[in-house]
Amino acid sequence: MRLDIALQYDYLVVGISSQLNDYRLGYNLNQSLGIDLKRLEDLPAYFEKEKKIRQFPLFTDNNNENFKVCFLIGCINQGIRLFPQLKYFEYLFLYENPSPDWSEERVLSAIRKISNLQLAKKLSPDEIKGITMVLVDLEMHLHDIAQTNKQELKPVMGRSRFGSNNQTT
Numbered sequence: 001m002r003l004d005i006a007l008q009y010d011y012l013v014v015g016i017s018s019q020l021n022d023y024r025l026g027y028n029l030n031q032s033l034g035i036d037l038k039r040l041e042d043l044p045a046y047f048e049k050e051k052k053i054r055q056f057p058l059f060t061d062n063n064n065e066n067f068k069v070c071f072l073i074g075c076i077n078q079g080i081r082l083f084p085q086l087k088y089f090e091y092l093f094l095y096e097n098p099s100p101d102w103s104e105e106r107v108l109s110a111i112r113k114i115s116n117l118q119l120a121k122k123l124s125p126d127e128i129k130g131i132t133m134v135l136v137d138l139e140m141h142l143h144d145i146a147q148t149n150k151q152e153l154k155p156v157m158g159r160s161r162f163g164s165n166n167q168t169t
Contacts, residue, residue, distance in 0.1 A: 011096055011135075012104050013128070014111060015089035017119035022057040022074050025091060025114075029072060032110040035061040037072055043141055045082055045134060056082050060142075069096040071138070083128055088119065 018025055026037040042055035057074030071094040075082045083092075095107055104122060111120040125131050 011094040011125065012107060013123045013125055013131070014093040014095070014108065015086055015119070015121050015123045016091040016093055016111065016117065017089050018091065018114075018117045020116050022059070022072070022091070025117075026059045026072055028114045028117075029093065029111065030061075032114055033070075033107065035070055037061045037070070041141075041145060043073060043134075043138060045137060047080070054078075054080055054082075058138075058141075070094060073134075073138075082134065083130060085127075085129055086123075089121075089123075092123075093120075 016025070020028065023039065026039070029035065030037055037059040038061065040058045040060055043058040044053045044055055046053050054077045056077055057072075059072040060070065062069045071092075073082070073092045073094070074090065075086060075092055076090055081087070083089075086092075093111065095102075108120060108122060111117070114120075
């Protein structure tokens with residue numbers, strides 16, 4: 001018996017090709033988009049074929065001034081791709097439900113201005129096999145982190161966008 005679940009996520013999905021390290025890309029996204037991505041515990045993803053869980057870098061900002069949630073997910077772990085069909089992208093940037101003042105064009109334009117970035121392209125979630133399950137895993141992962149308080153959010157590059165190492169709650 002198979003259970004099919006129809007889930008709806010409203011994200012702008014941007015595939016990013018860059019040789020920048022994840023923390024450096026996160027820092028540059030913070031600067032260009034005015035967000036405050038912070039590193040979280042890596043996102044675990046189960047690979048059915050290998051029967052193995054692999055970890056992928058994860059950054060989030062859910063407290064930005066636009067009240068939008070954004071994620072940066074590294075798509076490669078030791079040569080294994082989170083989404084094998086996305087062979088030209090090392091990262092996915094997910095921006096929740098872009099608003100009129102933060103249009104898709106504005107987000108894409110700001111990302112494309114980052115130096116050492118080869119490609120930034122809007123992707124359709126329908127074209128990304130397995131993205132729904134990764135988003136479900138992401139939700140469960142965030143819930144687990146919140147429940148266990150395993151770690152505090154760490155600013156990218158050791159500083160928040162306001163230049164302080166201290167986090168306010």
